[in-house]
Amino acid sequence: MELKTKLTAESGKQDIKITREFDLPVELLFLAHTNPELFEQWMSHEYGTTRVVSMEAKRHGSWRFQTVDAQGNVLFQANGVFHEFIPNQQITRTFEMDNTPFEVQLEFLEFEKLDEDRSRLSMHIIYRTGELRDQLLKNPFAQGLNMAHNRLQAIIGKLK
Amino acid sequence: MELRRDVFQAIADPTRRAILNLLALQAMTPGAIAEQFDSSRQTISKHIQILTECELLKQQQNGREIHYHLNPQKMKEIADFIEPFRKMWEERFNKLEAVMKNYKSKK
Numbered sequence: 540m541e542l543k544t545k546l547t548a549e550s551g552k553q554d555i556k557i558t559r560e561f562d563l564p565v566e567l568l569f570l571a572h573t574n575p576e577l578f579e580q581w582m583s584h585e586y587g588t589t590r591v592v593s594m595e596a597k598r599h600g601s602w603r604f605q606t607v608d609a610q611g612n613v614l615f616q617a618n619g620v621f622h623e624f625i626p627n628q629q630i631t632r633t634f635e636m637d638n639t640p641f642e643v644q645l646e647f648l649e650f651e652k653l654d655e656d657r658s659r660l661s662m663h664i665i666y667r668t669g670e671l672r673d674q675l676l677k678n679p680f681a682q683g684l685n686m687a688h689n690r691l692q693a694i695i696g697k698l699k
Numbered sequence: 700m701e702l703r704r705d706v707f708q709a710i711a712d713p714t715r716r717a718i719l720n721l722l723a724l725q726a727m728t729p730g731a732i733a734e735q736f737d738s739s740r741q742t743i744s745k746h747i748q749i750l751t752e753c754e755l756l757k758q759q760q761n762g763r764e765i766h767y768h769l770n771p772q773k774m775k776e777i778a779d780f781i782e783p784f785r786k787m788w789e790e791r792f793n794k795l796e797a798v799m800k801n802y803k804s805k806k
Binding site: 542543544545546548550551555557559561562563567568570571577580581582584660676677 | 710712713716777780781784785788789790791792793794795796797798799800802803
């Protein structure tokens with residue numbers, strides 16, 4: 540089976556490239572990244588609900604979101620600034636995880652229309668150093684959320 | 700040197716990556732590998748040594764000659780290293796697609 544989401548992380552480099560084609564018009568793909576309600580929906584999962592704290596969808600606007608568990612504990616929080624904001628074409632933003640030793644990263648998102656119903660997203664994420672990138676890739680907490688840990692908690696939570 | 704045993708440090712070097720690419724096609728003797736590069740035989744030999752220490756390469760004695768070949772198990776470990784991250788994005792994007800299709804049909 541061909542993988543829909545492709546990820547390239549060349550050894551010795553300090554960046555990652557992610558590409559994905561969607562069965563969605565480019566306008567909807569873009570909207571998913573800028574509309575708080577829709578963003579919350581696709582960034583939430585069974586073990587955490589994502590809440591957008593702020594989303595100033597414009598050049599030099601800032602954004603912040605957090606993921607909370609069923610008890611309302613904040614599991615994860617991230618923030619950043621939009622540096623470039625061209626509707627249906629491009630977002631350049633910073634991404635920083637709160638309360639972690641990881642440094643801010645720079646993200647280039649390119650939105651591409653393939654036809655009326657299909658689009659492609661290309662993400663280029665740049666870290667300060669190659670070591671930082673590798674640490675992040677190896678650290679499950681840094682991968683948006685500590686999935687294994689939180690899944691385990693969710694299962695234990697059900698047993699209680 | 701501690702760092703040398705780190706497989707990611709090992710593959711960070713362009714010459715060592717080129718060696719891995721060569722050996723992906725066929726097992727080769729150190730001499731045949733060195734012929735592919737402008738660097739000295741000693742330099743290439745050092746690179747081969749580092750790759751072997753990291754278990755990326757395996758030695759095979761054929762009579763008087765030593766052939767080096769890739770260790771697929773170790774190569775797979777490197778690929779596996781980015782897989783959880785890729786999978787996280789795959790799951791997110793699948794969700795995004797489902798959410799937006801739902802949004803579209805409601806409009």
